[in-house]
Amino acid sequence: MKYIVLKFGGTSLVSPELRERVAGKIIAAKDEGYVPVVVVSAIGREGDPYATDTLISLVKQTYHDLPAREMDMLMSCGEIISGVVMAATLQAMGYPAVFLTGAQAGIITDRNYSGARILQVQAKNVTRYTQEGYIVVVAGFQGTTEDGEITTLGRGGSDTTAAALGVALNAVYVDIYTDVDGIMTADPRIVAEAKALEVITYDEICHLAHEGAKVVHPRAVEIAMQKSIPLRVRSTFSDSPGTLVTNSGEVYKGTIDITKDRIVTGITYISGIAQFIVRIGATGEGLKQQRRMFRALALAGISIDFINILPEVVLFTVKDDVAEKAVKVLENTGYMSEVITGCAKVSAVGAGMSGVPGVIADIVEALTKDDIQILQCNDSHTTVWVLVRREEMEKAVRALHRQFKLDQ
Template sequence: MSLIVQKFGGTSVADTDKIRAAARKAVRAQQQGHQVVMVVSAMGKNTDVLVSLASEMSETPPAREMDMLLSTGEQVSVALVAMAIHGMGAKAVSLTGGQIGIRTDNSFTKARIQSISTARIERLLDEGNIVIAAGFQGIDEDLNITTLGRGGSDTTAVALAAVLGAETCEIYTDVDGVYTTDPRVLPEARHVGVISYDEMLELASLGAGVMHSRSIEFAKKFGVPIHVRSSFSDTEGTMIVAEPESASASVCGAALTRDEARITVLGVPDVPGTSLEIFSAISDRKIAVDMIVQNIGNDGRTDISFTVQHSDLESTLQAVSAAATQLGAVGITHDDQVSKVSVVGLGMAVQTGVAHKMFRALADAGVNIQMITTGEIKISVLVSRDQASNALRAVHQVFKLMDQPAERKSWAQIRAERHEKADVNTLVARLQSDALEELTLTGIDVMPNQARVTLRGVPDTPGIAADMFESVSEAGVFIDMIVQGIDGEDGRTSVSMTIPEKDLDTCLEVAKSLMKRHGLRDVQGGEGIAKVTVSGIGLRSHTNVGTIMFRALAGADINVQMINTSELQVNTVIDGKKAQIGRERLSAAFQEALR
């Protein structure tokens, strides 16, 4: 008998009528021959009410007591759902996270799952019960109740689907699937039938609100198919699996992260260990850093810019101020009126021209780009918040995301063609691990024989980035990494790109013509560099990844010249002569971290 996991979010169990509707879906699935595990969130705004009560008691309530309090919301929901199922003549048992056997670490309010005991659930299922599990919670080794943080019920559902070997994990929500962008912002957004784990992982971290990135990490690691469906209709929804909907499309979706904040540490010494000091201070506060741009140094100093969620700005500034003082940095600036606009697609990995097409669309819309980072399947730009919606619309239109791809596959087609690609032994080993949510590396790679070109003092004017990358592309030069960051305090920026070493002279000629055309301060080039890439699952959500990397490189006296990040990769540019030792040090560091 097949098993499915059904997760119902807060809006799906907001009142007794919706609870009964959710219960009917579970009973119907059982009547169709499935064993059913439901994962349920707190009712509607119940969690907000509990948070408000806590704030009346204390301005800074203890994290342990917050978890004790917040976990009660899900306990109310699961009990009511079980009662509704009993009222329909079926059998059901509700369980808290602790009763299930979900063991976590002791990071209150942000706990990570270490193991799940399946014996009790399997026994109850075999007895004919629908099992209703409280999402968002577990217990640590001292039996303290812990909560999993934002998106915790999604994570619970996918984790249970993984350990129970479920056929699929159905996520019921107030939308009918994944769209090419947020339809509340752009009504022309198109519904997507199938999306890959990697694409969804990037979109989830970039502001797409349907799924949280931790749950997608779990699904990718253990090969769990996720079916995002509406709680209020029987429409098909969206399947999240390993394969994309279309192999021919360069971009599958666009995302807007509206409430970002940018911090720039000015004039830090361009020596090994600088990045370690800054990002370890942030990591110690469990703050997730998003865009990171460290550009090429000048006169022995460099600027490092990065973004965090607006809500983390004050805490981040406190952490960075101490590190900047210790390093002897010139100063710190920040901007809390910025937003991030991104495009994502597996097709970017094999198709050229995506970046300058995006930049031209933004220029034509009069949108100025403040920062740029690129990944293998993602391009993100930082823009002024008042231009964010226009920027999103511009990129959505230029990639024709409102139109169906010429070639697209349904989930039924993918399932019919599918061959089991995962190494079964590897999956079993992961499931038996004592830390299910541990960071999982998929590779540490070196790209040698690279060069970089840096354009300094780029005016704060729309269209220059588009002109730059169109000109370089027309010269036949393939661009790999692109980073754009703040260049001093006069509003100008600095843009660096990595290219094959053989194309350095050609690219420098183009750059010098751009300098004359746009009044840039300077153009610099350098060869003999290498890109070192760490790829894996959980690179962003594990906030200590950067610290591990920078400590390993600093320990080998290796200076980081450039950085860019994505959900799937962290790329650093270093001296090509030290690339191999850098790779060895990183391999050793992450092997130790994963033990």
Template sequence: MAVIVQKFGGALLATPQGRRDVAERVIATRQIGHQVVVVASALGREGDPYATDTLLGLALQVDPDVSPRTLDLLLSCGEIISTALLAHTLERSGTPAVALTGPQAGIETTGDFGEARILRIDPARIQHHLDAGRVAVVAGFQGVTAEGEVTTLGRGGSDTTAVALGAALAAALVEIYKDVEGVMTADPKVVPSGRVITQISYDEVSQMAALGARVIHPRAADIGREHGVRVVIRRLGSPSGGTLLVRGPELGVPISDGRPVIALAHLPDVVQLRLPRRPGEALDAPLQALHHLAAAGISIDLITLMPDVLAFTVKEDDHRRAAGLLERGGYEVAITRPCAKVSIIGAGMRGVPGVMARVVRALQRAEAEILQTADSHTTISCLVRREQMERALQALHDEFGLGEQVASEQEAPG
């Protein structure tokens, strides 16, 4: 019997009917002869009683200075509640099921509260339940250290749980069910012509996630690539096959098919800070500012060092603290906000000349001012003003023809 891992997002599990729909999907998979492991996210979204953000809000009501250990213990409860309810729903439907927390499922992690990494999984307990004819319903997003401390895996960590369990159990397939059709060329809420990508490489989807697309946790993509896990992202109940994640050579044809870009991503809430170099100051003096921010736990992005200025971005939520810290350190700080980071992603742009020129041309046509850029072999990111983000993304989507399938996407995933 093949093992299938199915991960369900919190929006799908938020209501009794939603949980019944999920149970039907699980039961249907069992009926065709598979053993099923289910990974559950916390119920609903912010505002719903047991959603992760709601639980976080409860802690912040007491005091914003929350111990990371205490916070992880609290946040892990959302997935445990969801897991228990889904296991109960399955059992009431006549399907034997057992609910397991991350620690009970054998998931051992580092001790980095809030951003723990999975070190190893002992699948023996899960396999025992599968062999006994039960569905194993595992709480996503969590694990335990060797010392017995409960940890969480960071935002989107249930995806990581599912793919890691797929690797540990040598699963035939990991299905990640979301409230979208699959990985999209662009967020359809922003770019209406955004469409489902039927096949995409692990490297590309990992870049998309890192650049703001809410498709799959980057660590989940890394684990899938390293262990050869077959992963499909799809919508529950949709006739679409969703998106199959593959290694580049598995596509069978050149990944670009003459088109260097496969998708877009964006981060809408960033702020640009600029530090002019003071007269007589060493060229690298502004870089000391970055050390002050790092010591304060403020993450920075899009760093550009020029002879007369250092420019970089921070999250909107961090910009006041960052600016205040720098001003107290004697730096002059110029702020541009609100901004957005828009990015193109594609393994096909590696070594292809003229891609940046096309980006600049598209944004100029859209009258979107480029404030800053960064690039790698497979990505180009531009900082634009927030009010110009939507038209910038649409212009890039049109420029690179992302509304049309390429040959490597013609077969829908199974």
């Protein structure tokens, strides 16, 4: 059987008209010879009656510290409502459909409530119903422990459900439907000239997602990559083919020189960051101080990022909302720090930059030309990060998008 997994987000399901549009895409896949398995998120977003955040707000009015087990049971309700309604939509159009919870679909997880990881997928119910001619609709975002406890997979968990089912079923494609036409070269709210990419590598989309792009969850990409299941990021609201996410061999097939084809794939950003500059002693004593400082921050539960360690100074970032706590931890450990709040990390991502000279020079040139101060810089084989002030973030995104000609 030629399985295809189609995942639809909450904004695609908020009205009967949109659900009929979704049903049309499912039926079109069936008419093309695929066996569709549908994964749904909860209907709508915060404020909508059945959205997950709305359900959380409801219970927190009664008791703010609801145990994680009960919270997961509550959070799983949105996808159950959504899945039953979607199955009913297909049935009303004359297509046999059946709804399965995450547990019924065989999504087995660990016991990490609100952030569970999938351990295995036992898809026998899914395959049985599809063999009987049903369109199977599965609740995304949820699973069960081996002893039957309901769990949820964390933000973006429906993407993860779809990818895991795709791997278990050896699907031809996993289609992630959203409200945009695919993976964009930059946030179109910031860069009017941003374009949807036709194709991108697993590695590139993982880096874009980790660095702020919110179209597809990186865990879903990592799961699909394990079995080279192609992902397609598509729009519910158009007939655009979207963006194909696959391995680098497929992306660059037929090109003569990757370095001349696409050095940078996209520009993304994360705001709400504070930079810390801590001056320490040099030589062996400095190494002891670094170790003591990082251990103190870790014991306080403060996650640090964007780390540059020099002989007499250490630079790193934390989220703005824990900056004050980090200052106190450092003071109590005997360190004074210089702190710049209200920063943003802007990232240029591209598999084609590995080993290519001049990428950093191009980035510095673009930002300097627009009088944007670089507070910090770091790189890996596929990503270059720069730290800038928040008020210059959007200008920096546009400058880099223009420098690497991503609108062409």
